[in-house]
Amino acid sequence: MRTDVEYLEFMWPMRHFLLTCGDIERKSNIIAVSFCMPVSKEPPLIACAIGRGTYSCKLIEDTEEFVVNVPPKELKSKIYYCGFHSGYQVDKFKETGLTPQPARKVKAPTIEECVAYMECKVRQEIETGEKNLFIGEVIEAYADEALVKGEKNIEYAKGDFPKKIYATRFKIP
Template identity: 45%
Template sequence: MSKESFPLSKVYGLLEPGPVVLVTTAREGRANIMTMSWHMMMEFEPPMLACVISNGNFSFDSLKATKQCVINIPTVELSKKVVDCGNSSGRTVDKFKEFGLTPVAASSVEAPLIDECYANLECRVVDDKMVAKYNLFILEVVKAWIDPRKEHPQTIHHLGEGAFMVAGETIHLPSKMK
């Protein structure tokens, strides 16, 4: 066999499920942005996803209390701001002001959309049974927005230790799934 052992602490970089996103929450009139890459789709209709938010993050208490957030999907052009948001705390920084991002009122939740992101998913927590043990929230997308001017958005995907992959070429293969 030509393979070698791989450190278990780096496995997450092999399996990151999707693009890095910016989660917005709002509580008591204060909005926050959190960078997140630990999420996964769970269902098509209604669209449901799961995400892990550490109980040490400022956004954790807000999401737990309000049971609503927006998953904002940035493109590679926002990558520096995405990393900057992830390297600062909403406890001490207004990330919208600090990083020049524009909050836009959502239609179904109190948390704001980020205007610069190419897609925004307004979400409500529908299951919090695994929050205490795993910090895992189950969300239902109740409204989705997309910027139609961005035809081929390139998202970023976290590989760990400051490394990111940029989504690239799209290929189409025949599918019998409908």
Template identity: 40%
Template structure:
């Protein structure tokens, strides 16, 4: 799936960002989204304790920042400062929404379970917002250049859009 930037806030109250490629929608009603995180990640404890997170969807324009948050731990980096990404207050949860992202899903922890060496955190979306131009008549691929991680240091985005007739 496309890469996401998840924001969370730990015990210290300091926000952190983690890059995740393993994320997916899992339910429409209630609206649920799942993210898969290794327990050794610094963000892991924050999400488990605070039971809240925001799934921000970055575009290719901020690939460098997305990579930075996937290569340097928030344990010893202030990612918001070092990436120059702009946090602004979320409506329903404490972790911030990231302004430069094209969509934001504010989540309360719904459930969690272990799958092998990762934990899947399922979030109930309590507020969703997006950049208007990115989603006019479905995805606008010029504005919503989502970042797909295709392995190692390689990323791709979608092109072209194929619209299929109703069956």
């Protein structure tokens, strides 16, 4: 027996990322993203689907840059905060206590508490449903040295189908 499902349900669990955008000197923002994947090795390209009405979509369109920050599992409540609040209303760096750091080549900040970073320049923007797909070329990629050398192990943040997330109330510890 088979039954109809919402197609997305069986694509989860997905990894969670924190995408940063904007300009560290002026206004920057953090958005939680799971619709984010590599789409080419040569050149190195990452695709992120970003809701068209979000503050992040506007900032990425304005600057044509973003950073994919890789968060460890411990940041999960902060990831959810960034996924449930808009930079139009709040300063997510201030509210979560996450620390902005200058990136190497782009104006968007990186997040100190994350463990790996992909700085991207937008090469293409494609309208898809209610989101816009940003194809970013990875111009810098770096990570916590201890992690790269295998001296440290971490668990990455990932999570369930959003309806389970949306059903839970979360607080920043």
